[in-house]
Amino acid sequence: MKKANRVLLTLKYLFLIIASFISVFPFFWMVISATNNAREVNAGKLTFGTHFAENLGNLFHSGLNFGPALGNSALIAAITTVLALLISSVAGYGFEIFRNKVRDRVFNILLLSMMVPFCALMIPLYRMFSAAGKAGFTGIGLNTMFSVIVPYICTAFLIFFFRQNTKSFPKDILEAARIDGLNEMKIFTHMYMPVMKSTYAAGAIITFMTSWNNYLWTLVALQDPQKRTVPLILSAMGSSYTPDYGMIMTGIVIATLPTGFLFFMMQKHFVAGMIGSVK
């Protein structure tokens, strides 16, 4: 009986160690390869090399605009995050401060938008922005930051996330503030926002990550090489006939740094943002 238990325990640890190894190995491979040149990566070199600086140089001088892409990605993700948080938290609060039947029904309709597959929206959105550009509104047409930001500044997921968290907001504070004559706008900016800090943090992480990593819509909307974002550049490098994996892995390391940083610095909020919708 005791022996069987020990075997079981060993199997358990063995399983978890193998699972962890498989999960971590590609990261190891990515970091190692970033320090090796293309030939060494292809040869399967598993030790640190001396080509990191060279890869970095190639990456930024490859003619693929990796530097500007970093700026584009950061700006797009930052603007999207700020706007999405503001708009969605206002709505999440609005759905919860006073509930009536009509508004609950509207909320359910908004939730339906989460079920709509993006591949169905992609074509009409493309034509919409293309038409705006052709009609002379070049600032809001294709190949603009506007076109990649604005479809993401309001998502049913984030509204839902804020509404769920608003439910646990101490209601008597609100009552007291109303009796004191504060209007809802003031209550929102002076009381709701500070109290809900951790909800904002979690929402910010998930929104930033989604935007930073967005691929399909940016691929469609940003065809001008100058306007491209990091995932588009990486993808273009990877699809070349003889990909330089040393350089690509260096790019991937840089692209993963912000999300890795968010994860290790704010693990609690990171996880809260990811599982936010099942509470």
Add this chain to the structure above:
Amino acid sequence: MSGNPNTVAKQRQNQPNRHSLEKRLNRWGWIFVSLSIVLITIFVFIPMIGALIMSFQTGKGVNMHFGGLTNYIRLFHDQTVGKALGNTFVYLIFQVPVMLILALIISVLLNDKNLKGRTFFRVAIFLPCITSLVSYSLIMKSIFSNDGIFNQMLANIGLSPIMWTTDPFWAKVLIIISITWRWTGYNMIFYLSGMQNIEPSIYEAAEIDGANFLQKLTHMTIPLLKPIILFTTITSTIGTLQLFDEVQNITQGGPANGTITISQYIYNLCFKYTPNFGYAAAVAFIVVALTMLLSIIQMKVGGKENQ
């Protein structure tokens, strides 16, 4: 009207007040939600209707005219649609269950308070979630390329290399391995947080009654986690139906459309070949229909067993 003059007076004082507060809050509520309603309408609901209308139009590029059911009829004769649907079902039938079962097993093991190195295992297995879909796809592509590190390791132990990207069967396996790598930890987090909400006393009671590990799992943990299992099944299904980034970056849909997905075919129809937006919209409605159908089935099945 006769009654206690005091109460009447009180009611007179209170009612209009409460009423006006409700009215005011209601008005503020509408103001607060209005921008979101407008934005979601413009960027989801109107395009959705636009796509539906487009799916009944034919023509190349911008010259489109009403074509009735032409696009939908063409769907049935299109071999690429058949291939894309077939591949998607392969991913659905194999990848989703394997990933969810793995995530469940890992969560059960990690939920044990006596386990050493819990945090390490949890962080390690969750780590793939921090990579972007494009990034991890390229990492997988390099590991599993025909002369890549994985095949070299196979050669080291005396096995013949696997043609991951040029053999349609192994290319699908590669896509399945990749997605499982990226999303198992993500689903694990949901299960773990669900398990934390289960009262430990229930397990203690079961242990006193002599329940073993397997009994506790099948009779307690899984039924209690049913809503979360249902949720992860639905999100994974929707994700698989919309699969694009991985296939586009690992195999480009090849070899010979052996891994192509519906989203990728839609993309190709619009931006790779001569644009045919009408037909692409009709293909997109397969995904819409499947998403609705599979979600309803899963909710029905999950709901029924719940009772």
